[in-house]
Amino acid sequence: MKNPYCPIKAEITDIIDETPTIKTFVLKPEEPVSFKTGQFVELAVPGLGEAPFTPSSNPKMEDRIELTIMNVGNVTSRLHQMKRGEILGIRGPYGKGYPLKDFEGKEILIVGGGVGLAPLRSLVLALLNDIDRYKKVVIKYGARSPKDIVYKSELKKWTVNKNVELELTVDAGDSSWKGNVGLITMLLKRDMGVDIEKSVAIVCGPPIMMKFTTFKLVELGYEDKNMHLSMENNMSCGIGKCGHCRIGPYYACKDGPVFTYDKIKTYHTIWE
Amino acid sequence: MEQKFLKKGNLEKFVNAIAEVYDLYYIQKGKGDKLHIVKYLNELKNPVIGEVRPLEPLKNFFFYAREKVVGGYEKSGEVKDIEGKPLCILGMKNCDLSAFDILDYVFTQGDFKDPFYIRNRGCNLIIAADCTKAIDTCFCHALGRKHYPEGYYDILMSELHDGYLVEGKTEKGNKFLDKNEALLNKTTQKHIEERDHIRKHAGIGVEENIREHKMPQYTEYKDIIKENLESEIWKREAETCVECGSCNVICPTCHCFYLVDVSQKDDKELRYKIWDSCMYKRFARVAGGANPRSRLWMRLRNRFEKKFDFFPEINGYYACTGCGRCISGCPAKIDIRRVLKDLVAEKKAKVK
Numbered sequence: 001m002k003n004p005y006c007p008i009k010a011e012i013t014d015i016i017d018e019t020p021t022i023k024t025f026v027l028k029p030e031e032p033v034s035f036k037t038g039q040f041v042e043l044a045v046p047g048l049g050e051a052p053f054t055p056s057s058n059p060k061m062e063d064r065i066e067l068t069i070m071n072v073g074n075v076t077s078r079l080h081q082m083k084r085g086e087i088l089g090i091r092g093p094y095g096k097g098y099p100l101k102d103f104e105g106k107e108i109l110i111v112g113g114g115v116g117l118a119p120l121r122s123l124v125l126a127l128l129n130d131i132d133r134y135k136k137v138v139i140k141y142g143a144r145s146p147k148d149i150v151y152k153s154e155l156k157k158w159t160v161n162k163n164v165e166l167e168l169t170v171d172a173g174d175s176s177w178k179g180n181v182g183l184i185t186m187l188l189k190r191d192m193g194v195d196i197e198k199s200v201a202i203v204c205g206p207p208i209m210m211k212f213t214t215f216k217l218v219e220l221g222y223e224d225k226n227m228h229l230s231m232e233n234n235m236s237c238g239i240g241k242c243g244h245c246r247i248g249p250y251y252a253c254k255d256g257p258v259f260t261y262d263k264i265k266t267y268h269t270i271w272e
Numbered sequence: 273m274e275q276k277f278l279k280k281g282n283l284e285k286f287v288n289a290i291a292e293v294y295d296l297y298y299i300q301k302g303k304g305d306k307l308h309i310v311k312y313l314n315e316l317k318n319p320v321i322g323e324v325r326p327l328e329p330l331k332n333f334f335f336y337a338r339e340k341v342v343g344g345y346e347k348s349g350e351v352k353d354i355e356g357k358p359l360c361i362l363g364m365k366n367c368d369l370s371a372f373d374i375l376d377y378v379f380t381q382g383d384f385k386d387p388f389y390i391r392n393r394g395c396n397l398i399i400a401a402d403c404t405k406a407i408d409t410c411f412c413h414a415l416g417r418k419h420y421p422e423g424y425y426d427i428l429m430s431e432l433h434d435g436y437l438v439e440g441k442t443e444k445g446n447k448f449l450d451k452n453e454a455l456l457n458k459t460t461q462k463h464i465e466e467r468d469h470i471r472k473h474a475g476i477g478v479e480e481n482i483r484e485h486k487m488p489q490y491t492e493y494k495d496i497i498k499e500n501l502e503s504e505i506w507k508r509e510a511e512t513c514v515e516c517g518s519c520n521v522i523c524p525t526c527h528c529f530y531l532v533d534v535s536q537k538d539d540k541e542l543r544y545k546i547w548d549s550c551m552y553k554r555f556a557r558v559a560g561g562a563n564p565r566s567r568l569w570m571r572l573r574n575r576f577e578k579k580f581d582f583f584p585e586i587n588g589y590y591a592c593t594g595c596g597r598c599i600s601g602c603p604a605k606i607d608i609r610r611v612l613k614d615l616v617a618e619k620k621a622k623v624k
Contacts, residue, residue, distance in 0.1 A: 001387035005341040005531060005543060006349035031347060046345070047535025047542065051559060073559030089345045089541065207562045234558050236530055239384035242548070243528030244556060246578065249585045254383065270564070 004239050007044050007089030008033075012082060013064065018150040019143075022115050023080060024056060024068040029090050032062050036097030037126040038119060038230075038258050042238045043067060043075075044089030045082070051075040052235040054119035054257070055093075059126055065090070068118035068150060094238040095257050098123055098202065098228060107136040107194045111213050113184055113205025117141055117150050119230060120204050124158055131163055138193045139166045142184030142209070146170055146177045165193050184209060185216045196221045202258075204230035211271045214261060224262035231256050231270065276449065276456035277463055279435040287316055287362070289452045294360035294397055297333070299326045309361070321363050322404030322431030322470075325595055329524040330368035331375060333361060334392040335547075337521070341388060341531070342543035351387040359396040362429075365403050367410075367595035369424040370417050371524035377587045378527045388545070397444060400425035404470050406477030409596025411609060413478045414487045417593050420471055430467045437467050485609045488616040490590055496615040497577045499622055505614050510569035512604035517549030519575070519598040519606070525583075525591040528555075550575050576611065 010033075014026035033041060037059045044050040051073065057066035071080040082088075108127065112120045120139075127137055139158070143149040149168065159166050167187050169180035180187065184205070190196070201222050203213050210229060217227055233245035233252035240254035248267035250256065264270050278286055290296050296312035299320040307326040310317075320326075379389035400421035403410075412419055421428055426445030430437040437459060440446035449456065481487075500506075520526045530548040533541075548555060551571050557563040565571045579591040592608070599607050 001351050001385070001390065003341065003349040003351045003387055004384050005545065007342070007345045008347050008349075009345045044345075044533060044543075047533055047540040049533045050531060070560075076559060206560070232558050232562065233564070234556050240382055241378055241384070241386055241527070242530060243550065243578070244530070244548070246574075246582065249582060 004091070005237070007042070007050075007091040010043075010065070010088050010090040012084055012086050012088065015082075015084060018068060018152075019148045021072075021148075022068060022070045022150055024066055024150075025079065025082075025088075027065050027067065027088065027090065028063060029065060033065050033090060033093060034062065035059055035065075035093035037100070037122045038098035039093035039095045040119075040235070040238070040253075040257060041065070041067070041090050041092035041094070042235075043079075044091075045075055045078045046087065046089055048078050049075045050089070050236075052094075052238065052253070052257075054122065054230070056118040056121040057125070058129065059122065060129055068115060068121070070115040092238060094235075094253055096255065098126075098258055100126065103127075103200055104133045105135060107138065107199035108134055109192070109194045109199050109201040110137065110139045111184060111188065111201060111203045111205070111217075112139070112141045113209035113213070114143055114148065115150065116205030116209070116230065118204075120202065121151055121154075123202065124164075128158070128161060128164070131161055134163070135198075136194065137164045139164070140169075140184060140187040140192070141166070142169045142171070142187070142205075144171050146174055167192075183212070185212050188213065188216045188220060190220060200226045200228065202228045207232060207271065218261075224265060225260050227261040228258050229261055229264070230258050231264065233257070274439075275459045275464070276438045276453075277435055277459045278429070278438045278456055282455045283319070283321075283436070284316055286452065286455050287312065287319075289455065290360050290362070290397070290399075290448075293357065293448075295357040296360045296362060298362040299323075319363075321401050321429055321436060324403050324405060324407050324410065325365040325367050325597075326363075327522070327597070329371070329522055329595070329597065330361065330364050331371060331524055331527075333359060333396070334389055335375060335379065335527060335529075336388075336392070336545075338544055338546045339388055340542065341545045342541060343539070344541045351391055354391060354395055359392075360399065361396065362399045363401045364398055364421075364425065365401060365595075366418055366421045367412050367593040368524050369398070369400055369421050370412075370593045372424045373587070373589040374525040374583060374591045375527055377589075397427070397448065398425045399427045399429060399445075401428070402430040402467070402471060403474045404431050405474050406481060407596070408481060409599045410478050410594065411482050411485070411487055411596055412594030413475070414482050414609075414612075415490050415590055415592055415594040419474050419478050430470070432463060432466045432470070435463075437463055485607075486613055487609045488613055492616045493580050493584075493590065493612065495581075496612070496619050497573065497581045499619040500615050501573070503615070503618055505611065505618065506569040506573045509606050509611055510567075510572045513551065513568055513572060513606060514604055515549075515551045515553070515568065515571075516603060517551050518601040518603065520549040520551065521547060522597040522601045524593055524595055524597070525579070550578065572606075576615075580612075
């Protein structure tokens with residue numbers, strides 16, 4: 001019987017510095033890990049530990065997988081010290097992924113905060129693969145400061161396609177920053193470029209940003225079932241056995257990690 | 273298979289026959305009359321077939337407290353068969369057996385299965401036994417469970433004053449009994465009557481406990497957590513909790529674990545699956561520090577939510593079998609019967 005707890009080896013083939021605290025790791029697993037955008041993998045630093053990450057790369061890319069990782073914990077701080085050629089463990093993909101079929105023919109509002117743009121980058125690239133299927137993609141992204149913006153050189157490329165719009169904001173600017181200054185919720189308003197009734201919203205970011213973005217979208221008139229939220233829970237085994245990531249009757253790892261708001265809004269601890 | 277009678281004098285021989293084929297564990301009465309599961313080493317010492325459940329839950333044998341699950345990252349990642357003899361556990365009671373309603377569901381159902389549990393569960397002989405009495409923490413009936421085995425066993429033994437009624441349930445169990453037919457005698461109507469009498473009296477003991485503690489029946493548990501999310505009950509009960517996790521380790525249905533990666537000299541890709549406790553602060557915490565259950569009372573509430581809300585909703589069973597171990601194991605004297613009683617009462621008061 002196959003052992004679901006056993007990773008396969010993955011070599012770090014490249015490391016891209018995104019911000020002072022965020023790096024993108026390009027990995028070459030010993031056999032392809034094909035995922036649907038929004039699904040996650042468990043990444044292990046051998047002998048140290050494992051943590052869940054949603055790939056930030058195009059799901060179409062077969063032999064490589066990219067993970068954009070912020071240095072916040074035990075596993076990630078060690079990852080940030082690692083170099084090209086080193087070996088990690090990877091298993092997955094797990095979870096449900098974004099229901100791209102449901103997005104077809106619709107306007108798509110994507111709201112990202114900080115390193116939360118990582119899974120959304122994968123989503124944007126997946127949407128760009130078949131952009132004609134979607135009416136419009138509007139991206140709102142907020143970072144703490146200009147130097148905390150991820151994928152700086154790539155963001156402009158997304159908007160080459162006329163169906164894709166992008167607006168940025170930073171919590172605090174600097175001398176060179178000429179863009180918006182303020183929280184992400186500032187960019188969310190009735191005239192933000194999407195027809196709210198005919199669109200879906202996809203949100204990923206730190207817990208506090210998720211909370212206020214969700215409330216703002218509700219206020220703007222988004223129906224709960226049209227809001228796809230990435231829930232950050234302690235997904236340890238990834239396969240619905242270990243018990244850590246429970247939200248009400250669900251496990252984030254197997255029923256999520258992306259949930260529509262109607263499914264989870266009644267469970268009391270989602271915003272803690 | 274038809275019932276047989278095993279004389280007390282033949283127990284040792286019967287056990288020897290088991291031990292020839294299986295690695296045998298049985299219940300032993302130790303110091304202070306405490307019942308423990310022990311390994312059989314050529315002779316039975318103070319064996320207990322009837323009475324009640326031992327201190328240790330049965331889950332240990334299938335869902336190990338600590339199990340190596342990775343010994344090196346590999347593409348095939350196959351789980352190897354157990355080496356040596358299969359396992360036989362003698363004298364298991366229904367509060368442990370009915371926990372398989374939960375454990376089997378968790379580890380053997382769904383898109384992903386746990387091959388370690390499946391392997392451990394597959395190669396064994398479970399010999400169940402009736403409870404012949406109740407101790408003061410027994411409350412299985414409140415959960416709709418019986419004090420004698422209802423399933424999940426190969427052979428059933430019901431202790432009588434001079435022997436045991438023995439009955440095979442599975443093919444594996446029947447085969448074993450057929451092979452050892454020479455040790456068994458015919459049963460008489462008297463044996464059956466004696467068993468029924470013992471069952472009845474043990475049952476009365478459980479009922480008396482439930483009455484004494486004014487415990488509500490499981491039919492009244494619906495939404496007792498949902499309706500009492502912010503109840504003072506949680507804060508009151510959590511006040512004395514020391515987060516030791518005893519209630520989790522001795523619970524026959526608690527199944528949470530964490531994966532721990534360790535590095536040894538030449539082995540850098542080791543991973544263990546180790547029992548976890550939802551009462552620990554770090555249980556639900558994510559990297560960066562956010563914690564959906566940062567307060568102790570929230571974790572206590574979570575424990576009840578998982579048992580009395582989550583499992584009934586997803587698989588139709590309460591994840592409590594009424595074994596009462598958490599009552600005697602808790603150094604803070606948190607009594608699950610009191611918590612359930614108060615939750616039901618508070619819900620009723622609200623609805624009125």
